[in-house]
Amino acid sequence: MQKIRTSICSRDASELVTLLADVPYIEVVQHAETANKIDTDSVEILLASPDLASQIVERCNNMKWLQSTWAGNAPLLKLSKRNYILTAVKNIFTAQMREYVFTYILHHFRKVEAMKSATDWQAVLPQYLANRTLGIMGAGSIAASLLPVAQAFSMKVIGLNRSGNEHPGYQSMYILEDKQTFAAHCDAIVNLLPDTPLTYHAIDGDFLSAMKPGGVLINAGRGEAIDEAALLHSLQHDKPALAVLDVFRQEPLPTTHPFWRHPKTIITHHTAAISDTTKVAECFIDNAKRYLNGEPLQYQLDFDQGY
Incomplete structure (x- = not known):
């Protein structure tokens, strides 16, 4: 079975690994809670929070798709790198x-x-x-x-x-x-x-x-x-x-x-809506299946429009 080789960079990385462990078409090749621990040369598919991802994406030369764990993705949209698919999480907040x-x-x-x-x-x-x-x-x-x-x-x-x-x-x-x-x-x-x-x-x-x-x-x-x-x-x-x-x-x-x-x-402290790690994982699982099947991904962002 073809698998999505996934790198995870998130403060919830360990929990995301657990939630993805039983998905047969997802292989987590590395995970870290800080950006400096990610081997950027190995990144093909990245599941990450935008603030951490923004520190490394411009060095991820082989990255094809980044699934954000946030709805808003300003840290990534402000960068010049745009030769990849960027998807957000929506309808969970x-x-x-x-x-x-x-x-x-x-x-x-x-x-x-x-x-x-x-x-x-x-x-x-x-x-x-x-x-x-x-x-x-x-x-x-x-x-x-x-x-x-x-x-x-x-x-x-x-x-x-x-x-x-x-x-x-x-x-x-x-x-x-x-x-x-x-x-x-x-x-x-x-x-x-x-x-x-x-x-x-x-x-x-x-x-x-x-x-x-x-x-x-x-x-x-x-x-x-x-x-x-x-x-x-x-x-x-x-x-x-x-x-x-x-x-x-x-x-x-x-x-x-x-x-x-x-x-x-x-x-308030940017707490109006807090990401639910389980729902983030569900969003990624669904999009990973779509990616393998060559189908359009859910919640793909337009870099020019910013959403």
Whole structure:
């Protein structure tokens, strides 16, 4: 039987080896938790996290296919090497992301912090989601998973993506050039845009100044999408009233960064959705079979578009 000769470079390498051990058409020839322990000359197929893979791919002269263990692959897309197939993992984060997004939308509008700090019977009146507008930046599978929840809360949903093409479940769809109009309609905004040159600082001073005061901004996409200096300035004007930030231009976020102590930010630690090693292995197993059969691979990335 023909086998996929696989190198693994991941902090979960040992667990991935175990999960792949009984797959007859996958042979793990080497595995390591750090990039410097991989013999790059032996790499044909690489199963790896992008931050580690980016340290070695340009020396992997025989590599034909790289299966990423992440949904986002900015560390690889920024490199010049492109003569290989790059596939991501998708559709394994939707449940986690749904919970993350609506945890903080409800946290904001139901006035959780104000109620927590109340010390008398002066009523803190919550706000409701019904008839409010949720704006979603990005129109992939995670964005689609938010739609039924928003609809259950009787929210209106508008979207923003590269093409502006209509998608089921959205009242309207905007393009980046119309981002201020998009922002002006939203009570809550969720950024899920990929990291590409076109999305760099999509959330800038103009975008933020167009927001309704009192809203919430959630960034669960990519850190480069937000102009952090502009956001710090705009928070002074209640645009937004709360910024929930999971991703940043620099990670780990430096301990001296003003976001940590700002009264209108909630900082999470790039934990909105965490890779499930079992599901990553399942994705690779499926794609390995497709690779052997000469079939198109699932979730192949376009290097130019960045997703």
